[in-house]
Amino acid sequence: MPELPEVEVIIRHLHKKLVNRTIKGIKVFYEPIVQNIARFNQMLNQTFLDVQRKGKYLLFFLSDDWALVGHLRMEGKLYLKPQKDCLKTGKHEYFRLLLDNDMVLQYYDFRKFGRFLLFKKDRYLEESKLERLALDPFLINAKTFYERLQKTRVVIKKVLLNQQIISGIGNIYANEILFAARLHPETKATYLNFAQTQLILTKAQFILKESIVLGGTTISTFDALGQTGSFQNKLLVHGKDKQNCVVCQNKIEKRKIGGRGSYFCSHCQPMITKKD
DNA sequence: TTTTAGACCTGTTTGC
DNA sequence: TGCAAACAGGTCTAAA
Numbered sequence: 001m002p003e004l005p006e007v008e009v010i011i012r013h014l015h016k017k018l019v020n021r022t023i024k025g026i027k028v029f030y031e032p033i034v035q036n037i038a039r040f041n042q043m044l045n046q047t048f049l050d051v052q053r054k055g056k057y058l059l060f061f062l063s064d065d066w067a068l069v070g071h072l073r074m075e076g077k078l079y080l081k082p083q084k085d086c087l088k089t090g091k092h093e094y095f096r097l098l099l100d101n102d103m104v105l106q107y108y109d110f111r112k113f114g115r116f117l118l119f120k121k122d123r124y125l126e127e128s129k130l131e132r133l134a135l136d137p138f139l140i141n142a143k144t145f146y147e148r149l150q151k152t153r154v155v156i157k158k159v160l161l162n163q164q165i166i167s168g169i170g171n172i173y174a175n176e177i178l179f180a181a182r183l184h185p186e187t188k189a190t191y192l193n194f195a196q197t198q199l200i201l202t203k204a205q206f207i208l209k210e211s212i213v214l215g216g217t218t219i220s221t222f223d224a225l226g227q228t229g230s231f232q233n234k235l236l237v238h239g240k241d242k243q244n245c246v247v248c249q250n251k252i253e254k255r256k257i258g259g260r261g262s263y264f265c266s267h268c269q270p271m272i273t274k275k276d
Numbered sequence: 277t278t279t280t281a282g283a284c285c286t287g288t289t290t291g292c
Numbered sequence: 293t294g295c296a297a298a299c300a301g302g303t304c305t306a307a308a
Contacts, residue, residue: 001301032284056302073302074285092286111285113302129304154279163303171301259281260301280308290298 002072003056004136004168005211006229010078011053017080018048018060018105025098030112033094039118042066043097055133055167059124067124069117076114079106136168137204146197149189156192157185158258160200169204171260172217175238177204178264184271185262186255193276210234237263 002010023043034040046062053059060068072078079086083102092110099105107116117128125131134140134148148165149156159165160174169177178185180203183196192200211217216229236246241254245265255262 003302071303074300075287109285110287111301113285115303152278158279161302261299278308281306283305284303286300288299290296292294292296 001074001170001172002076003170003173003217004053005173005208005231006216007053007056007058007072007168008212009216009229010072011051011058014058014078014080014105015051017103018051018099020047021103022047022100023062023097024100026095027089027098028095029089030094032112033107033109033114034116034118036117040095040116042118043068054130055136055163056170057130057133061121065121067119067121069115069119069124069128069130071115072109073111073113073115075111076107076109079108080104081106132164134163134165134167137166137201137208140166140201142194142198142201145201146192146194149192149197152189154189155186155257156183156189156200157260157262159189161258161260168208171262172235172238173204173207173211174260175263176207176235179237179269180207182269184266184269185257185264187272191272191275237265239263 023046026041026044028034028037028040031037043062043066046064046066048060048062050061056071058070060070062068081104083098083104086104086106090106090108092108093106094109095107095116097105107114119127145166149159152159157174157178160169160177161171177200181199211231214229214231214234217231237252240252241263243252245252245268248265248267250265250267252263252265
């Protein structure tokens with residue numbers, strides 16, 4: 001599922017292909033994805049001025065001061081193809097934008113979880129609630145992150161998935177980051193000292209950066225040439241339950257933490273049971 | 277104010 | 293082999 005690296009890869013690609021392109025046609029096949037078709041249609045004849053990422057959100061800034069805020073959630077995928085290659089509506093295709101160069105931006109999402117909402121630029125942060133979103137591991141201040149950790153009663157795994165504390169990390173990378181930092185996912189966040197907090201950020205930056213270089217973990221295709229991420233080959237614990245730990249050869253365990261499948265090595269990631 | 281649980285979804289996996 | 297139930301997971305909302 002798209003987390004920070006996958007969204008970053010998509011954004012970099014779309015930025016090259018969309019900026020200065022004008023939307024000449026809009027088709028919505030499943031209204032809940034855009035929530036309000038009439039509003040979504042306001043994008044007609046608007047030009048893409050910029051494409052950015054904030055956490056796992058995609059931001060498209062358009063002329064006439066519109067901002068399209070998108071989130072791919074679990075399975076959302078964007079494809080950019082020549083119009084002649086997408087004459088038929090695809091299964092699970094929920095909207096498409098026809099561009100002035102006869103390319104089509106298609107949105108597919110078989111779980112229908114993704115959302116693409118249009119706001120006026122001066123109010124989009126407030127109305128989309130993006131103002132609540134924390135900074136991502138590349139931008140967040142270590143001291144701010146540490147102070148936030150000291151204020152919560154939940155375990156570190158849940159903290160890493162809380163987008164209001166730190167953004168961009170999803171379940172896959174949370175598992176990998178905690179393994180890299182040798183921290184048990186059920187360690188209470190308040191038990192971590194400043195050095196351990198810094199280590200989480202350092203490992204997060206390293207892992208996310210490497211994944212971006214490798215094109216992410218989600219298999220995504222954005223244009224006719226296609227692009228496939230390969231970070232899935234670098235995963236050390238996620239999805240590896242009952243397999244041997246690459247460090248100590250003990251079995252990787254799987255446990256539900258906060259409703260999410262969590263993978264860890266209890267030998268390499270010992271539980272911290274009291275404050276340092 | 278913080279935390280938790282349920283809802284939203286459907287393809288895939290598992291169990292009978 | 294075929295069917296049904298469980299599972300996967302990011303975010304939002306309501307309830308505790």
